[in-house]
Amino acid sequence: MDVIELLESAALLTPEEKATDNDLTARDVWDHLAHDEWETALNLLEELGNTPPRSQHFWEQLAQAAEQLHLAHSAACATGDPPNSATA
Numbered sequence: 175m176d177v178i179e180l181l182e183s184a185a186l187l188t189p190e191e192k193a194t195d196n197d198l199t200a201r202d203v204w205d206h207l208a209h210d211e212w213e214t215a216l217n218l219l220e221e222l223g224n225t226p227p228r229s230q231h232f233w234e235q236l237a238q239a240a241e242q243l244h245l246a247h248s249a250a251c252a253t254g255d256p257p258n259s260a261t262a
Contacts, residue, residue, distance in 0.1 A: 177212055180239040184219050187232045194221045213243060 175183070185207065188200040198218055206215040216239055223232060 175235075175238070177239050177242045178207065180235045180242070181207055181212060181215050181219065184232055184235040184239070185215070187228060187235075188219065188222050192222065192225050194218075194225055196221075198222065212239070213245065216240060216243065216245070 181203075185200055185203045188203065190200045193199050198221065200222065203215050203218045203222070206212075206218065216236060219236055222228075223236070
């Protein structure tokens with residue numbers, strides 16, 4: 175899958191009604207994807223992944239997208255361990 179497919183797939187695994195501490199939702203992710211703001215979408219998905227914790231498959235998709243975007247700081251998701259929400 176390419177980056178956009180991975181991010182879209184991960185976004186589909188995020189319930190619309192769930193919000194982060196900053197009131198960001200999956201709708202915000204879709205807005206960023208529509209404007210080709212992939213890194214921002216990835217960061218929002220990482221933050222949304224902790225509310226409540228998402229599946230291993232979700233984190234694997236984010237890790238693949240991060241690798242394709244050459245974002246080493248996000249590739250740590252490849253182990254399936256979500257990033258520390260204080261640093262995400």
